[in-house]
Structures are given as C-alpha cells and as structure tokens.
Amino acid sequence: MTIQKVLVIGAGQMGSGIAQVCAQAGFDVKLNDMKEEFFQRGLTTITKNLSRNVEKGRMTEDEKEQVLSRITKSLDLNDASDVDLVIEAAVENMEIKQSIFKQLDEITPKHAILASNTSSLPITEIAAATNRPEQVIGMHFMNPVPVMKLVEIIRGLATTDEVYTSIEEMTKKLNKVPVEVNDFPGFVSNRILMPMINEAIYTLYEGVATKEAIDDVMKLGMNHPMGPLQLADFIGLDTCLYIMEILHDGFGDSKYRPCPLLRKYVKAGWLGKKTGRGFYEYE
Ligand SMILES: CC(=O)CC(=O)SCCNC(=O)CCNC(=O)[C@H](O)C(C)(C)COP(=O)(O)OP(=O)(O)OC[C@H]1O[C@@H](n2cnc3c(N)ncnc32)[C@H](O)[C@@H]1OP(=O)(O)O
Numbered sequence: 077m078t079i080q081k082v083l084v085i086g087a088g089q090m091g092s093g094i095a096q097v098c099a100q101a102g103f104d105v106k107l108n109d110m111k112e113e114f115f116q117r118g119l120t121t122i123t124k125n126l127s128r129n130v131e132k133g134r135m136t137e138d139e140k141e142q143v144l145s146r147i148t149k150s151l152d153l154n155d156a157s158d159v160d161l162v163i164e165a166a167v168e169n170m171e172i173k174q175s176i177f178k179q180l181d182e183i184t185p186k187h188a189i190l191a192s193n194t195s196s197l198p199i200t201e202i203a204a205a206t207n208r209p210e211q212v213i214g215m216h217f218m219n220p221v222p223v224m225k226l227v228e229i230i231r232g233l234a235t236t237d238e239v240y241t242s243i244e245e246m247t248k249k250l251n252k253v254p255v256e257v258n259d260f261p262g263f264v265s266n267r268i269l270m271p272m273i274n275e276a277i278y279t280l281y282e283g284v285a286t287k288e289a290i291d292d293v294m295k296l297g298m299n300h301p302m303g304p305l306q307l308a309d310f311i312g313l314d315t316c317l318y319i320m321e322i323l324h325d326g327f328g329d330s331k332y333r334p335c336p337l338l339r340k341y342v343k344a345g346w347l348g349k350k351t352g353r354g355f356y357e358y359e
C-alpha cells in the first residue's frame with residue numbers, strides 16, 4: 077500500500093517530533109491536537125528544530141519552508157477522512173486511545189492503517205475498539221524523535237503481514253530502523269528501560285545516594301548518555317508512572333510496583349522537563 081497522507085494525533089513532545097520526521101521525508105502531514113495553542117506549541121518546537129538544521133548547514137532555508145508547508149493544522153478528528161495512515165501520540169491512557177481509535181475507524185478510509193505510538197499499552201486491546209484490528213499496529217518512536225534511530229514495531233494479534241510491511245517500509249523512508257516485537261506490556265523497550273528508571277527512583281527514595289550521584293553512576297559507570305532520573309524527567313514522570321502501572325497490571329508481578337516517590341511527584345504536578353520541575357528544575 078502506498079502511504080502519502082498522514083495524520084498525527086497529539087502535538088506534544090512525541091507527536092511534534094513524529095510530524096517533523098514525516099514531513100522531512102516528504103509525506104503530507106496533518107498535526108492534530110485538541111486546542112489551537114497545543115498545535116502552535118508543537119509547530120514552534122518543529123520550527124526550532126528545523127532552524128537548528130539550517131544553522132548547522134544540514135538544510136537550506138528553502139528546504140525548511142518546504143518541510144513546514146507540508147504540515148497543516150488539524151483541530152478536528154474528521155480531518156482523518158482522506159489519510160492513508162494515522163499515528164496516534166496522545167496521552168498514555170487506554171480509555172482515551174480506545175475512544176480515538178473507535179472514532180478513527182468510522183472516519184478514515186477503509187484502506188487506512190491506524191498506528192499508535194503507545195509506550196506500553198497492548199495494541200491488541202486498542203485494536204479491539206475498531207472493526208479493522210488487522211490494520212492496527214504499534215509504531216513506537218523514541219524520544220527525541222528527530223535524533224533516535226529506533227522505531228519499535230508492534231504486531232497486534234490480528235495485524236496482517238501486509239500492514240506490517242507497509243509500516244516497516246514507511247519507517248525506513250523516515251530514515252529510522254524498524255525492530256519487530258510482539259504485543260506484551262511495555263514491549264521490549266519499556267519492559268527493560270522503565271524498571272531500571274523505577275529502581276533508580278527507589279534508590280533515591282531509600283536514601284542510598286543523591287539524585288546527582290545516582291545519575292553520575294549510570295552516566296560515568298555505564299556510559300548512559302543521561303542518568304536514569306534525568307531521563308525520567310525527559311520522558312515525563314506521568315508517562316513513566318503510566319508505563320509502570322501498565323507493567324504492574326499486565327504481568328501482575330510486584331517487581332513492577334511503581335515507587336511511591338514517583339506517584340508523589342506526579343500528584344504534585346512535577347512531571348519533569350515539560351512542566352519545569354521533576355527530579356531536577358528546568359528554566
Ligand atoms: C518512554 C518511551 O516509550 C521510549 C523512549 O523514548 S525512552 C527515551 C529514549 N531516549 C533516550 O534514552 C535519550 C537518551 N539521551 C540521549 O541520547 C542524549 O542525551 C540526547 C540525544 C537527548 C542529547 O544528546 P547530547 O549529546 O547529550 O546533547 P546535544 O549535543 O545537545 O544533542 C545531540 C544532538 O541531538 C539534538 N537534540 C537534542 N535534543 C533534541 C530534541 N529534544 N529534539 C531534537 N533534537 C535534539 C541536538 O540538536 C544535537 O544535534 P547535532 O549533534 O546534530 O547538533
């Protein structure tokens with residue numbers, strides 16, 4: 077199947093990055109969010125990223141304008157009526173995702189593929205909200221999207237080979253590397269990453285070391301580009317908590333219990349970099 081028109085849902089940190097890389101690869105992109113201001117915030121991030129590419133000589137001003145001209149605003153899900161692919165990057169919540177996919181099933185053309193950028197929610201369960209589970213798939217980008225090479229591609233129980241192949245090809249066109257995984261809570265990426273982050277939070281909670289010391293151990297000792305607490309702030313502590321809850325519920329194993337300190341920070345609205353405060357403070 078040929079994919080040309082894409083609708084990205086959610087203009088947050090992930091959705092804006094996904095819209096950017098799709099437009100850079102020549103796809104026509106509609107970027108959807110619930111409010112004008114959220115769309116504008118996403119577009120501002122994309123414009124900043126592209127301007128940095130121009131400054132670094134990787135792109136001309138003309139090319140930047142062409143990329144921007146391929147991104148259009150959408151504040152209404154009905155804009156999905158003529159697209160070939162939807163990539164959903166709204167909040168990590170099953171009810172919200174199922175409601176979006178149910179509506180998309182009614183709005184989008186019959187051939188359209190419905191993909192979710194979910195970090196951990198079962199694709200099979202999201203697909204069950206539609207009448208086309210064979211055309212639903214996980215397309216899990218990594219943050220920051222313009223930089224990270226991986227797209228974890230998750231097959232739901234009913235996803236067809238044809239749909240998988242279309243998404244694999246699309247991923248390569250985005251200059252990313254697809255890795256196929258099966259549909260289990262947290263897939264591969266967050267089944268391994270998030271318990272490490274949660275354990276780092278327990279290490280802080282139990283007073284084993286300061287936040288800076290914990291991050292330094294992992295940066296200097298394990299060559300991680302960011303320490304786990306800095307990375308948690310970068311991902312968003314709300315998203316980290318949702319993922320731990322999904323692992324905990326999905327496997328029923330106490331080893332995935334979210335650290336109480338993580339819950340406390342999320343309740344306080346300290347969601348990390350995106351709200352200006354998490355384990356660290358940001359400008
Ligand atoms: C939760 C999930 O479901 C899955 C996930 O995504 S988990 C999170 C996965 N991501 C990670 O683990 C990221 C770990 N961190 C890193 O890899 C690096 O710290 C980083 C790439 C973010 C920054 O790299 P750095 O070397 O420390 O900083 P810096 O030199 O400023 O940036 C390197 C490049 O990335 C670019 N960059 C950094 N942050 C960026 C952002 N948010 N958006 C776009 N580009 C960005 C910079 O412009 C720079 O580009 P050039 O080299 O071309 O100039």
Ligand SMILES: NC(=O)C1=CN([C@@H]2O[C@H](COP(=O)(O)OP(=O)(O)OC[C@H]3O[C@@H](n4cnc5c(N)ncnc54)[C@H](OP(=O)(O)O)[C@@H]3O)[C@@H](O)[C@H]2O)C=CC1
Binds near residue numbers: 085110
């Ligand atoms: N952060 C990360 O590192 C990664 C996150 N993901 C996944 O990507 C998804 C988005 O995460 P992220 O970008 O970090 O989150 P953000 O909070 O940055 O962005 C989410 C955006 O979606 C909007 N939104 C919420 N509900 C709807 C809806 N019903 N329709 C349209 N837009 C909606 C939000 O609006 P509002 O601000 O009003 O809530 C917000 O603008 C999640 O599923 C997450 O698990 C995947 C990989 C990495």
